[in-house]
Amino acid sequence: MPPRSNSQTDSRGRHDVQRRRSMTSPTIAILLATYRRERLLFQTLRSLNELRSGHAFEVIVVDNDAAGHSARAVNEHRGEFDFPVRGVCEPRPGIAAARNRGLDESKDYDIVCFIDDDEVVDSEWLDEIIRPILNAQADAVSGPVRSDYEVRIPRWAELGDFFSSPRIADGTRVKEAATNNLAIRRSALDASTAPRFDDRFSESGGSDIFLSSQFTSAGNVIVWASEAWVSETVPSSRCTAQWIRTRAIRGGNTHGRVALLRPDRGAGRPGSSIRRLSIVFAGALRIAGGTLGMVTGLNPNRSRRAARGYRTMLRGIGYLRAVVGNDVLEYKR
Incomplete structure (x- = not known):
């Protein structure tokens, strides 16, 4: 041992x-x-x-x-x-x-x-x-x-x-x-x-x-x-656009699910309505912030700000999917 x-x-x-x-x-x-x-x-x-x-x-x-x-x-x-x-x-x-x-x-x-x-x-x-x-x-x-x-x-x-x-x-x-x-x-x-x-x-x-x-x-x-x-x-x-977008959504989905289910930290009990509302708020902030980056950066293919904003927005979508149980199941067989 x-x-x-x-x-x-x-x-x-x-x-x-x-x-x-x-x-x-x-x-x-x-x-x-x-x-x-x-x-x-x-x-x-x-x-x-x-x-x-x-x-x-x-x-x-x-x-x-x-x-x-x-x-x-x-x-x-x-x-x-x-x-x-x-x-x-x-x-x-x-x-x-x-x-x-x-x-x-x-x-x-x-x-x-x-x-x-x-x-x-x-x-x-x-x-x-x-x-x-x-x-x-x-x-x-x-x-x-x-x-x-x-x-x-x-x-x-x-x-x-x-x-x-x-x-x-x-x-x-x-x-x-x-x-x-x-x-x-x-x-x-x-x-x-x-x-x-x-x-x-x-x-x-x-x-x-x-x-x-x-x-x-x-x-x-x-x-x-x-x-x-x-x-x-x-x-x-x-390396396809669709797979990469899904990867970004899954990253947000993972962190949303972790926040939803953690027994040691977070508002309310794991899975509770209060906990879900806090995750909705976190996801909405990411969507809003990411959208703002895309708008101010103009072109994700030329602007790092716009491209990072796009990533942040997709991760925010993943948070919202965690709240409703629409999870990204990359390892499902």
């Missing part, structure tokens, strides 16, 4: 950063959830083979296809990699189920890292993403993702940063994090109020935002590691 943290917790459950245990030789698991993307998955594994790090790690691939073809392929080719790797099959469909299976398989590790099965890590990624945890500066660390497009995306999507990671200074505390580039101290996760990914987000995505926002609300610290880069491959099917 992983060593228990010596962090002290007050009556409100808030951790003292200065008392986190510094790690010198942590055990590390890198978790990869996958579904029928074997070519990209092995591209990810090959990039992990090129890591320059003094830290040992194991890779656990969770195949969310009940047929288990990718898990078998990983186990058949494990000898091709310089690190231990194993594939397991999680037959229950949904991204939350796959992530939770990864947690079940990594209970004995000090640090668990999450990346996606369509990403390639930079050679220094592992050292950069775990450094703040090793130095007792954080309970979890998130990093940037650059996008490599198979075909060119619309100009308004470039100007509006529809794919770009936020520009955040190194070491900045963030309130939430996605599992496309995340490291987390396992003992802090296990002791948190939301130690598992919520199945209500299995078809829509967003279980990582739901978990991480509660993680920080309870007093845990997530910091940004600006040099912990990974690159995602964006296939041509996701």
Whole structure:
């Protein structure tokens, strides 16, 4: 079992950063959830083979296809990699189920890292993403993702940063994090109020935002590691105007649903009329602000202000869809 943290917790459950245990030789698991993307998955594994790090790690691939073809392929080719790797099959469909299976398989590790099965890590990624945890500066660390497009995306999507990671200074505390580039101290996760990914987000995505926002609300610290880069491959099917618009709406829809369902923060009870009204207000503000940016910027294909306004407006629509239960189900099969 992983060593228990010596962090002290007050009556409100808030951790003292200065008392986190510094790690010198942590055990590390890198978790990869996958579904029928074997070519990209092995591209990810090959990039992990090129890591320059003094830290040992194991890779656990969770195949969310009940047929288990990718898990078998990983186990058949494990000898091709310089690190231990194993594939397991999680037959229950949904991204939350796959992530939770990864947690079940990594209970004995000090640090668990999450990346996606369509990403390639930079050679220094592992050292950069775990450094703040090793130095007792954080309970979890998130990093940037650059996008490599198979075909060119619309100009308004470039100007509006529809794919770009936020520009955040190194070491900045963030309130939430996605599992496309995340490291987390396992003992802090296990002791948190939301130690598992919520199945209500299995078809829509967003279980990582739901978990991480509660993680920080309870007093845990997530910091940004600006040099912990990974690159995602964006296939041509996701470079279309329609898919990119839907992606922006889904981003707002995710945050609207998180706000609607969070048990630890928000007006009224989760799902209550008061909570819904607050989300309507948040969505309306985004639609109004985004529309204003589009009007003053004139042309989203030429103006960054207009393009960002378009993105903000679409995210506002996603908030309103969360209120009425018209969710964007990207992972529905």
